[in-house]
Amino acid sequence: MVELSHVTVSYGEKHALNDISLKVNDGEFTFISGDNGAGKSTLIKLLIGDVKADKIDGVDTVVKVNGHDLTTINQRGIPELRRTIGFIFQDFKLIDSMNVFDNVAFVLRSIDASTRYIKKRVPQVIGLMGLQSKVKQYPSELSGGEQQRVAIARALVTNPQLIIADEPTASLDQRAKIETLKLLKEINDKGTTVMVISHEHELIQRFGGRLVNLRSGVITHDIHI
Amino acid sequence: MRLSSVGYLFRQGVRNIWHNRIMSVASFCILTVSLLLIGFTVLFSANVNMILSSVEDKNEVIIYIKDNTSNEDIVVLGDKLRGTANVSEVNFYSKEQAFADIKKNMTDAEEIFSYLGDESPLPDAYRIRIADIDNMSATLMAINGYENIEKVKAPYDFVNVLTGLNSVITIVSAVILAALIVVSFVIISNTTRASVDMRKREITIMRFVGATKTFIKIPFFIEGLVMGILAGAAAYVLTWLGYDSLISILSSETTLFAAMGVSGFIPFSRLALYTLAGYVAVGAVISSIGTVFSTRKYVKV
Numbered sequence: 001m002v003e004l005s006h007v008t009v010s011y012g013e014k015h016a017l018n019d020i021s022l023k024v025n026d027g028e029f030t031f032i033s034g035d036n037g038a039g040k041s042t043l044i045k046l047l048i049g050d051v052k053a054d055k056i057d058g059v060d061t062v063v064k065v066n067g068h069d070l071t072t073i074n075q076r077g078i079p080e081l082r083r084t085i086g087f088i089f090q091d092f093k094l095i096d097s098m099n100v101f102d103n104v105a106f107v108l109r110s111i112d113a114s115t116r117y118i119k120k121r122v123p124q125v126i127g128l129m130g131l132q133s134k135v136k137q138y139p140s141e142l143s144g145g146e147q148q149r150v151a152i153a154r155a156l157v158t159n160p161q162l163i164i165a166d167e168p169t170a171s172l173d174q175r176a177k178i179e180t181l182k183l184l185k186e187i188n189d190k191g192t193t194v195m196v197i198s199h200e201h202e203l204i205q206r207f208g209g210r211l212v213n214l215r216s217g218v219i220t221h222d223i224h225i
Numbered sequence: 226m227r228l229s230s231v232g233y234l235f236r237q238g239v240r241n242i243w244h245n246r247i248m249s250v251a252s253f254c255i256l257t258v259s260l261l262l263i264g265f266t267v268l269f270s271a272n273v274n275m276i277l278s279s280v281e282d283k284n285e286v287i288i289y290i291k292d293n294t295s296n297e298d299i300v301v302l303g304d305k306l307r308g309t310a311n312v313s314e315v316n317f318y319s320k321e322q323a324f325a326d327i328k329k330n331m332t333d334a335e336e337i338f339s340y341l342g343d344e345s346p347l348p349d350a351y352r353i354r355i356a357d358i359d360n361m362s363a364t365l366m367a368i369n370g371y372e373n374i375e376k377v378k379a380p381y382d383f384v385n386v387l388t389g390l391n392s393v394i395t396i397v398s399a400v401i402l403a404a405l406i407v408v409s410f411v412i413i414s415n416t417t418r419a420s421v422d423m424r425k426r427e428i429t430i431m432r433f434v435g436a437t438k439t440f441i442k443i444p445f446f447i448e449g450l451v452m453g454i455l456a457g458a459a460a461y462v463l464t465w466l467g468y469d470s471l472i473s474i475l476s477s478e479t480t481l482f483a484a485m486g487v488s489g490f491i492p493f494s495r496l497a498l499y500t501l502a503g504y505v506a507v508g509a510v511i512s513s514i515g516t517v518f519s520t521r522k523y524v525k526v
Contacts, residue, residue: 048433075438082435089433093426106427110436115229158434 001026001193002047002162005062008054009042009217016042017053018217024195024210026161029188031204032197034214040197043214044164046070047195048085049078066161083111086155086192088165092147094139094154100126101135104153111158121157129153129183145176152183162193169200181207226440234440238447241420248416249452255412256456256512257463259405260504264464266398267503272490273391286361287318288351288368289375298373299349305371306351311364314354320345348375406511413452413515414522417445421523428524442520449516450509457508461501468493 002024009017017039024030034040045051046063049070053061063070066084068077094103101122108118126135129149139147148168155163165184169177181196181203188194198204204211205225213221242249288306290299299317306315324345328338353368355361365377421428424444431441472490493500 079435079437082433085433085435087433093430095427095430106430107434109230109233110431110434110440112227112230112440114227154430 001064001066002195003062003064004046006056006059007046007061007063008056008059009039009046009051010054015217017046019059020214020217020219022212022219022222024193026193027188027191028210029185029194030196030210030212031207032195032212032214033199033201033204035199037216038214039217040214041166042217044166044197047162047164048087049073049081079111083158084161086158086160086163088148088151088155088163088168090167090170092139092151092171094147094150096139099136099138100131100142100150100153103139103150104157107154107157125153125157128156143176144172145179148172148176148180149183152180152187156187156192160192162195163187165194165196167197167199169198169203177203178206230440234443235447237444238451241424241444241448242451244423245416245420248412248419249448252409252412252416252452252512253456253459255405255409256453256508257459259402259409259511260456260460260508261463262398262402262405263507264460264500264504265467266395266402268464268468268491268496268500269394270391271496273387275491276387284354286353286355286365286368287378288353289378290349290351291373291375292348294349294373302371302373303351306353306368309364309367311356311360312353312368313356316352318350318352320347320349323347323350409511410515410518413449413512414519416452417449417516417519418523420445420448421520442517442524445516445520445524446513449512453508453510453512454505455508456512457501457505460504460508464500464504465493465497 002022004020004022007017007020008015020039020043032040032043042051046053047065049065049068053063053071055061055071061071065081068081068084070081073081095106098106104126105118105122108121113121123132123135126132129152131146131149131153134142134146134150139150142150151168155165163184168184169180172180177200184194184196185207208225210224211221212219288302290302294302303315303317306312324347327347328335331338355364361379365379368374369377428441472493475490
C-alpha cells in the first residue's frame, strides 16, 4: 500500500511535488500520468526512498510504502523497502552480456538469495512470461516486446507487493504495448499492486482503471475511467 | 552473506578486471613498480644492517706502525695501547703475517706477488678491540697522539659510508615511493571509475531491487584486492630473479668485499617468505584502500 499525505519535495526553490496526497490500496491498478516536468519521476524517487519529503513546520507529512515509513527510514532500511517493490524501467535496462535467465537471476543474486531458490524461482517467472524457449537468448536476440517481458519477469521475481512501471510501453509497437499492459493486468489480478507511469492516454482509456494526473507537482485529477 | 554470494561477488570482481583490462594493466604495472621500490629498499637496508652488525661484531681497529720503528719502540707502543682506556684487546700483527694473509686471500694475483719477492711491502701493525663503541672516537683520538703510528684504520669509515648511503637511498626511495603511491591511487581511482561506468546499468538495477551498499561495492573491492595480490606476486618473482642475479654478481667480488669487512649477503631463500608476504600484503592494502576511496566517490547508492 502507498499512502502519501501533504507531501512536498523541493529541489532548491522549485517544488517538484507540492503538497500532494495519494492513497493506493493493496491490489489496486493505478495509472500515473502527466507531462514532462509534472513530477512523475520525483514521485517514483520518493516511493523508492531516493528523495525525501520536505519537513515543513506545522504540516503532518505522511509517506508510507508497503508498511515502511519513509519520513523516518534510515539508509539501512532503504534496501528492505526496495525489496518489496518491483521496478520496470522505461528502457528495459537489460544487461546485454547476460542471457534471459541470468538477467532475471541477477536481481535475486543482488539480494543474496540462495542458489537453490534462484534455480527454482527464475524458471517459474520466465514461464509466467511465456519466455521458456528464450532462456538462453541474449537481449539483442529478442524483440522489443520480448525484452519488455524479461524486464517484467525481473520485476516479478522477488514477489514484490508493489510494481512500479516507468513508461513501460514507450519504446514498444502497438501490439507489444497492449501485450505488456495485459501482462501487468494479469499480475495485478493475482493481487500485486501495480502503478504504471504513462502519458499514453489512448492506452489508458482502453484499459481503464484509476488515473492520477499530475501537473507542475500537483494532482489535478484522481479518477476512475 | 551466503557462501554462494561470496563466490558470485568474487567472480564479478575478477570479471571487472578482465572487462577493464587496459586500465587494469596500468594499475597492475604501477603497483608492481611501487612494490619493487619498497622491496629493494627494504632488502638493501637489511643487507646494510647485516654488514654493519658483522663489522660491529668484529669491532677491530688496525694501528699501522711507521717503517723503521725499532722493536723496542714497537713493544712500548703495544704497552701504551694496552694501558689505554677503552681498549680491551691488543694483538701484534707482523708485516710478514699480513703479507702471507693477503697472498692467501688473493690467489689470482700470484704473478703480481712474484714481482714483489719475499720481502713484505706492508707495515707492522697492532690489531686492537674497543670495549665501548660509543666512545670509540675519543679512544682513537688519544691513540692518534702516540708516537710511531703511521695510520689508524677503523672499519667505521666504511660503516659511515654505508650508513650514509643507506640513509640517502631510504630518503630518495621514500620520496619516489610517495609519488608512486599517489600515482597508484590516481590510476586505481580511474580504473575503478571505468569499472563503475562499465557496470552503471547493473549498479542501477541493484540499487532499485534493494541490494545493500556493501553488496554493490564488494566486487570493486575484490577487483582492487586481486590486482594488489597479483602485483605483489609479480613483484616477488621480479625481486627473486633480480636479487639473486645481483647477489651472484656481487658475491664473485669476494676479495673486494672481504677487504671492506663484508663477509657475505643475505641469501634470498632466507627472505623469500617475508618478501612474498610483505609484497602481497602491501599490494593488497594499497590497492584496496584506493578502491574503497574511489567507490565511495563514484558509486552512489
